[in-house]
Amino acid sequence: MSRYGKTRFLDSEITDKIQITSANSINVARWLPQMFYFFFAYKQLHKQHKNIVFSVPSGNFGNICAGMMAQQLGLPIQHFIAANNSNKVVTTYLETEQYQPKPTIATISNAMDVGNPSNFVRIQEIYKHNFADLKQNLSSKSYGDNITKEALKTLYYDYSYIADPHGAVGYLAAVDYLKEHPDSHCVFLETAHPTKFLDVVEDTIRENIDLPPQIASVMDKKKKAIHISSYDELKAFLLSK
Amino acid sequence: MNYYSLNKLAPIASFKEAVVKGLAPDKGLYFPEHISKLPDSFFQNIDKLSYNEIAFEVIKLFVVPEIPEEDLKLIIEETLCFDFPIVPISDQISSLELFHGPTMAFKDVGARFMSRCLGYFNADNTKDITVLVATSGDTGGAVANGFLGVKGVKVVILYPSGKVSDIQEKQLTTLGKNIKALEVDGVFDDCQDMVKRAF
Numbered sequence: 001m002s003r004y005g006k007t008r009f010l011d012s013e014i015t016d017k018i019q020i021t022s023a024n025s026i027n028v029a030r031w032l033p034q035m036f037y038f039f040f041a042y043k044q045l046h047k048q049h050k051n052i053v054f055s056v057p058s059g060n061f062g063n064i065c066a067g068m069m070a071q072q073l074g075l076p077i078q079h080f081i082a083a084n085n086s087n088k089v090v091t092t093y094l095e096t097e098q099y100q101p102k103p104t105i106a107t108i109s110n111a112m113d114v115g116n117p118s119n120f121v122r123i124q125e126i127y128k129h130n131f132a133d134l135k136q137n138l139s140s141k142s143y144g145d146n147i148t149k150e151a152l153k154t155l156y157y158d159y160s161y162i163a164d165p166h167g168a169v170g171y172l173a174a175v176d177y178l179k180e181h182p183d184s185h186c187v188f189l190e191t192a193h194p195t196k197f198l199d200v201v202e203d204t205i206r207e208n209i210d211l212p213p214q215i216a217s218v219m220d221k222k223k224k225a226i227h228i229s230s231y232d233e234l235k236a237f238l239l240s241k
Numbered sequence: 242m243n244y245y246s247l248n249k250l251a252p253i254a255s256f257k258e259a260v261v262k263g264l265a266p267d268k269g270l271y272f273p274e275h276i277s278k279l280p281d282s283f284f285q286n287i288d289k290l291s292y293n294e295i296a297f298e299v300i301k302l303f304v305v306p307e308i309p310e311e312d313l314k315l316i317i318e319e320t321l322c323f324d325f326p327i328v329p330i331s332d333q334i335s336s337l338e339l340f341h342g343p344t345m346a347f348k349d350v351g352a353r354f355m356s357r358c359l360g361y362f363n364a365d366n367t368k369d370i371t372v373l374v375a376t377s378g379d380t381g382g383a384v385a386n387g388f389l390g391v392k393g394v395k396v397v398i399l400y401p402s403g404k405v406s407d408i409q410e411k412q413l414t415t416l417g418k419n420i421k422a423l424e425v426d427g428v429f430d431d432c433q434d435m436v437k438r439a440f
Contacts, residue, residue, distance in 0.1 A: 014439050021359070022263030022436060023374040023384045023396070028244060028271050029260045029358045030351035032303050036296045037325050037350065041337045043287050043295065044327040054337075059377060063347065073299065074278040104428045110404060111378035115430050118270065121247050125272050159330050167336060174334050187327070190338045192379055193345035196408050214345055215408055221415035227402070229426035231435050237423065238371065238397065238439065 014238055024060070026118050034066030035073070041187055042075055049185035055081040055174040056189050057166040058090065058140075059112035061119040063189065068126050068137070078184060080138045083173035085109045088142035090120060097131055108145045108200045109165040111192065141173045148172065149204045156205040164194040164201060242303045244271035256307045257362050260355070261370065264440055273303055292325070293317050308361055316361065320353040344386045344412055346379035352387030356394065363393040372396045373439055375432035378405045382412030385420045396420045399432040 014020065023030060038054065045052055054077060056064040064082055071077045084091050085107040093099045101116035127134040143151075151168040155161045163171060170188030178186055194201045195209050202208060211219065228234055244259040245251075248269030254262065259271040283290075283298055290298070296317045297310075304313055323341040330336055342349030363370055372394055374384050381398040388396045398413050402424045405413075414422040425432050 011439055019261070019368060019370050020263075020373055020440060021261055021370055022440075023352065023355060023372045023388070024263075024380065024433070024436065026270050027260060027263045027355055028256070028273075028303070029355035030348075032300055033296070033320065033350050033354040034347070035299055036292070036321070037337065037339060037347070039287070039295050039299055040292055040325045041327055041335075043290075043292075045335065046287075062351075069276070070299070072276045072278075074284065076284075104430050106404060106428075110406070111380075113377055113404070113429055118433070121270055122272060125247055155330070161328065161330055161336065163336070164340075171330070171334065171336075178333050182333075185333055185335065187335045187337050189347065190328075190336045190340060191347045193340040196340075196345060196379070197406055198408060199406070212345065214343055215412075218411045218415050219408070221411065223410060223414040224417065225410075225414045225422040225424040227424045227426070228399075231438055234399070234423065234435050234439060238373075 011235070014235060017239060024118065031062050031066055031119070032069070034063055035070040038067045038070040038075060038077065045185065045187070051078045051184040052076070053079045053081065053174075053177060053181070053184045053186045054189065055083050055170045055177065055186050057109065057112055057170040057191055058082040058084055059087070059114040059117065061090070061117040061123060063191070065119045065122045065126070068123060071137070072126060079177075079181075081173045081177050082138060082140040083170045083188070084140060084142040085112050085148070085169055086142060086144055087113055087115055088140075089115065090117065091140040091142040094135060094138065094140050108148060108197070109169055111166060112169070139177070141176055143169050143172045149200075152201060152204045156207070162194045162201065162205065162209065163190060164192050164197050166191045243274045245274060246270070247272055256304055260358050261362060264437065268437065268440070277302065292321055296321060304358075308358065312361060316354060316357040319357055320350060323349070342383075344379070344382040346383050348379050348383035349387065352380075352383040356387040356391045359394055360391045366393060370394050373399070373436050375399045375429065375436045376405070376413065377401070377429035378409050381405070381422070382409055385413045385416050389416050389418060389420060391419070394419060397423060399423045399425050399435060401428050401432055402426055404428060
C-alpha cells in the first residue's frame with residue numbers, strides 16, 4: 001500500500017466497538033455551511049461590483065468547492081481561482097489534464113500543504129467530470145514561499161493590510177487574474193488571522209502584532225498530546241478508551 | 242435531502258447518516274442527490290435579509306426535515322456568532338475576512354455547524370460518538386473549540402508533529418474535557434490516511 005494512497009478497507013475491529021465519524025471537510029455538515037460566506041460577500045459587494053471572482057487559498061479544496069456549490073444555487077460568481085502554494089496538484093491538472101497526487105511539500109502556508117486534496121472529487125462531480133466546463137469556471141496558480149512573503153510586504157507597506165500567508169497566496173492569484181480580466185472584482189479569502197502565523201508574518205513585515213484575546217487566552221495553557229507514529233498506535237488508543 | 246457516495250458502491254444516505262458516518266462505507270465522499278437553484282426573489286431581496294436568514298435559505302434544502310426548521314435556525318444562530326467583513330484592498334481587490342470566530346479561522350463556521358448537528362442527532366443516544374479529525378493546521382483548533390463540551394461527542398485530533406504553528410498547537414492541545422490530541426510522526430497526508438483507515 002502506498003504511503004500516500006487511500007487505504008480502502010473497513011476496520012471493523014474499531015467500528016464494531018465504537019461509533020466513529022470524521023470532522024474533516026469531507027463531512028457534509030462541515031463542507032456545506034462554508035457556502036454561507038460566499039453569499040455574505042455577495043451581499044456586501046453586489047451593488048458596487050459586477051463580475052465577482054473569488055480567489056480561494058486552497059489545500060483540501062473544501063472551501064472552494066463550497067463556493068462552487070453556492071454558484072450552483074444561483075449565486076452570480078464569474079469565476080473561481082484556486083490559489084495554491086508549492087503543493088500544486090490541481091494547478092498541474094488544469095494545465096495537463098493529468099491528476100497526479102504528490103507527497104506534501106512543507107511551506108509557510110501550512111494549512112494548504114496537501115498533496116492529494118480530498119474534496120477535488122466533489123468538484124469533478126459538480127462539473128460532471130467535464131474538463132472544459134471545469135476550466136471555464138476554475139483556474140489555478142501556484143506560488144512559492146518567497147513570492148508569498150513579498151506579497152505580505154506589498155499588502156502591508158502599500159495597502160496597510162496585514163494578511164496571513166494563506167491570504168497572501170490568494171492575493172497573488174487575484175493580482176495575476178486581474179491582469180487578464182481587468183473588468184473583474186477579485187475577492188481573496190482571508191482564511192486565518194495573521195497572528196496564527198506569527199513567526200512568518202512578524203519576520204516578514206518587521207512589525208510586532210498584538211495577540212487578539214481569543215489567541216492570548218490559550219498561550220499560557222499547558223500542551224497535552226499523545227505521541228504516535230503508526231496506525232496501530234492510533235487503533236490501540238481508540239480501543240483503549 | 243439524500244446523499245450518495247462518489248464511489249457509487251454504498252447505499253444512499255440521509256443527511257443524518259451522512260453526518261454521523263462522515264465517509265460512506267465504500268470510503269467515498271457523500272454528495273447531495275439534488276442541487277436546485279434558489280428563487281430569483283431570494284437574490285432580489287438579499288439586501289433585506291439578515292445573515293442568519295440568508296444562511297437558513299441556503300442550507301435548508303440540504304438539511305430539513307431531518308433537522309426541523311426551528312432547530313436549524315437555532316443551529317445557524319449559534320454558528321454565526323461573529324462577523325464576515327469585506328475589507329477593500331484596492332478598487333479591484335477585496336479581502337473577505339473569515340477569521341473573526343473563536344479560533345480565528347474560517348473553519349469555525351463548519352466546525353460549529355457540524356458539532357451542533359451532531360449534538361442534535363445524538364441528543365437521545367446513550368452511546369458516545371467519537372469524532373476523528375486530521376488537521377494540517379487550523380481544522381484541529383476549530384473542531385476542538387466547536388465541539389468542546391458538546392454532550393455525547395468525544396473528539397480525537399491527529400496533527401503532524403512539528404508541522405503546525407505554536408499557536409495552532411496550543412489551540413488544539415490545551416482544551417481538555419472531551420477533546421484529545423494525538424501528535425503524529427509524519428505529514429498531514431499521513432494523518433488523513435490514518436483517519437480514513439480507522440473507519
